[in-house]
Amino acid sequence: CVLKASQKRRPLSRLLEQLLRNLEKRDPHQFFAWPVNDNFAPGYSTIIKRPMDFSTMKQKIDDNEYKSLNCFISDFKLMCNNAMKYNKPGTVYHKAARRLLHAGLKQLTPQKLRPLGDILT
Numbered sequence: 227c228v229l230k231a232s233q234k235r236r237p238l239s240r241l242l243e244q245l246l247r248n249l250e251k252r253d254p255h256q257f258f259a260w261p262v263n264d265n266f267a268p269g270y271s272t273i274i275k276r277p278m279d280f281s282t283m284k285q286k287i288d289d290n291e292y293k294s295l296n297c298f299i300s301d302f303k304l305m306c307n308n309a310m311k312y313n314k315p316g317t318v319y320h321k322a323a324r325r326l327l328h329a330g331l332k333q334l335t336p337q338k339l340r341p342l343g344d345i346l347t
C-alpha cells in the first residue's frame with residue numbers, strides 16, 4: 227500500500243511534531259508562535275543571542291535538524307529562558323514563559339515518554 231506523506235516521515239520527526247503540537251497548546255496567546263519582533267520588544271536582538279520560537283522549531287523538524295529528542299527539548303528550554311531573560315518578572319510574557327516551561331517539561335519526562343518505546347534510543 228502507498229504510505230500517506232505523514233507516514234513517510236522519519237519516526238523521530240513524527241514524534242517531535244506530536245510533542246510540538248502538545249507544547250503549543252500551552253501557549254494559548256501564541257506569545258511563542260513566531261520569532262519575537264524587535265518592534266514589539268525594543269533591543270531584543272541585542273539581548274537575546276539565540277532567539278527561538280515554535281515556528282522555528284517546526285521548521286527544524288521539517289528540515290530534519292533535530293538528531294535527538296534532547297536537542298528538541300534544549301530549543302524548547304532556550305525559547306522559554308529567552309523570555310524569562312528579556313522580560314522582567316511579573317510581566318505577562320515572563321509569567322507565560324515560566325508556566326509554559328513548567329507544563330512543557332512535565333510532558334517531556336521519561337515516564338511520559340517511555341511508552342513511545344525505543345524510538346528515543
Ligand SMILES: CC(=O)c1cc(-c2ccccn2)c2ncccn12
Nearest residue numbers: 256257258262266267309312313319
Ligand atoms: C515571547 C516574548 O518575549 C514576546 C512575545 C511577544 C509578542 C508575541 C505576539 C505578539 C506580540 N508580541 C512580545 N512582545 C514584547 C516583548 C516580548 N514578547
